[in-house]
Amino acid sequence: MTPSFEKLQQALKQLPGIGYRSAERIALNLLVEKPARLPALVAALEEAAQSVRRCARCGNLAEGDAPCAVCADERRDAGVVCVVEQVPDLVAIERSGAFRGVYHVLHGKLSPINGVGPGDLNLATLLVRVESGEVRELILALSNDVEGEATCHYLTQHLPSANAVKVSRIGFGLPSGGGVLYADSVTLKSALDARRNYD
Numbered sequence: 001m002t003p004s005f006e007k008l009q010q011a012l013k014q015l016p017g018i019g020y021r022s023a024e025r026i027a028l029n030l031l032v033e034k035p036a037r038l039p040a041l042v043a044a045l046e047e048a049a050q051s052v053r054r055c056a057r058c059g060n061l062a063e064g065d066a067p068c069a070v071c072a073d074e075r076r077d078a079g080v081v082c083v084v085e086q087v088p089d090l091v092a093i094e095r096s097g098a099f100r101g102v103y104h105v106l107h108g109k110l111s112p113i114n115g116v117g118p119g120d121l122n123l124a125t126l127l128v129r130v131e132s133g134e135v136r137e138l139i140l141a142l143s144n145d146v147e148g149e150a151t152c153h154y155l156t157q158h159l160p161s162a163n164a165v166k167v168s169r170i171g172f173g174l175p176s177g178g179g180v181l182y183a184d185s186v187t188l189k190s191a192l193d194a195r196r197n198y199d
Helices: 003-013 020-033 035-051 087-096 124-131 146-158 185-193
Strands: 052-054 061-063 077-084 101-105 137-141 166-169
Touching: 003 020, 020 035, 035 052, 077 087, 077 124, 087 101, 101 124, 137 146, 146 166
Parallel strands: 077 101, 077 137, 137 166
Antiparallel strands: 052 061
16 A cells, blocks of 8 residues: 555544544545545535634534534523533434533543643633523533542532532433343442432
8 A cells, every 4th residue: 555545544543433444444435436525525624624613602513603503592491501521422412302401511521640630621611601690500411430420529519609500410320221130330339329219
């Protein structure tokens, strides 16, 4: 293979979920099998790189100076904010159709061992939103691990005491269709801790 092909393959391999074989297939598809697709892909990447940015209000993807589609939607309940780690988490919740509030994307979680502190996250704008009085409830939809728990703890400790904001945490436990037999101990503990009354 040529050096340019190898360089393209290595660049593709850096993307999440793409290994050596997938990168090779994509590169061959773009350069050999479907070269007509390449200019459109390059143009789309360049356009996205120029226009897509973080929403100043919540951290979701937005274009130009406009707020993201969720923040701009007046039918959503702006008083209920779901706090997520990354944009893909927001996308997953939106796909479920179960939430009609708004979001706040932290772009990570606290991890001192990896050098990620409060200043590295999108926390300041969340605290400003709470201080403004517009937020009635925060739903913490962060991962069920040590870093996720630490981030939740940090948030609850730093919320303005003057604002009576309800704080809840999403439930964790057995997946739909999953059984007790094959669940690990952490999942079972979460399922028991998040139990609710059977009505």
